[in-house]
Amino acid sequence: MSSPVIGVLALQGDVREHLAALAGAGAEAVQVRRPEELARVDGLVLPGGESTTMSKLAHAFNLMEPLRARVRAGMPAYGSCAGMIMLADKILDPRSGQETVGGIDMIVRRNAFGRQNESFEAALDVAGVPGGPVEAVFIRAPWVESTGAQVEILARYEEHAVAVRQGNLLATSFHPELTGDHRVHEAFADLVRTAR
Numbered sequence: 001m002s003s004p005v006i007g008v009l010a011l012q013g014d015v016r017e018h019l020a021a022l023a024g025a026g027a028e029a030v031q032v033r034r035p036e037e038l039a040r041v042d043g044l045v046l047p048g049g050e051s052t053t054m055s056k057l058a059h060a061f062n063l064m065e066p067l068r069a070r071v072r073a074g075m076p077a078y079g080s081c082a083g084m085i086m087l088a089d090k091i092l093d094p095r096s097g098q099e100t101v102g103g104i105d106m107i108v109r110r111n112a113f114g115r116q117n118e119s120f121e122a123a124l125d126v127a128g129v130p131g132g133p134v135e136a137v138f139i140r141a142p143w144v145e146s147t148g149a150q151v152e153i154l155a156r157y158e159e160h161a162v163a164v165r166q167g168n169l170l171a172t173s174f175h176p177e178l179t180g181d182h183r184v185h186e187a188f189a190d191l192v193r194t195a196r
């Protein structure tokens with residue numbers, strides 16, 4: 001089967017790292033900054049960065065409604081960290097005017113791990129990612145506060161859900177794009193192939 005074309009939302013954040021991880025996972029990876037570019041991809045990664053800024057830029061680039069429409073229509077999407085926040089139906093503690101694309105029936109808490117623990121790493125078993133624990137890098141990460149019935153929790157750190165899936169939507173609190181381990185991106189690329 002030909003490799004799927006996977007976009008990385010390139011408004012802000014660690015776009016390059018996701019492009020490299022997708023290439024490492026055998027996908028064709030392209031940047032998405034305009035509605036025409038979004039229309040051409042089979043799946044989309046929403047990177048880590050700053051969800052408030054990403055939300056504002058998505059509006060400024062006329063991407064918010066097209067993103068919502070494609071997610072509603074079933075396009076596979078994967079959000080890491082700020083990208084997870086973008087895929088959440090609800091933010092517990094949004095900045096004023098902060099909106100999300102939504103799609104995953106969950107409430108997330110931004111910067112949830114707090115000052116003492118702003119950045120840390122942990123080896124986590126992630127359901128659907130074979131081959132042993134994933135080295136998970138958390139940077140001012142959100143956690144999932146609560147989920148609806150359709151949401152599958154794929155990983156937890158302590159008692160908190162930090163990786164989830166609902167249908168074709170995948171989200172992690174952590175940043176697999178920073179470790180050189182491409183298994184999470186491979187799992188997402190498989191999801192995109194299956195959905196095509």
Ligand SMILES: NC(=O)CC[C@H](N)C(=O)O
Nearest residue numbers: 048049050051081082140
């Ligand atoms: N590394 C990250 O993506 C941080 C996310 C950031 N704290 C936010 O609220 O968007």
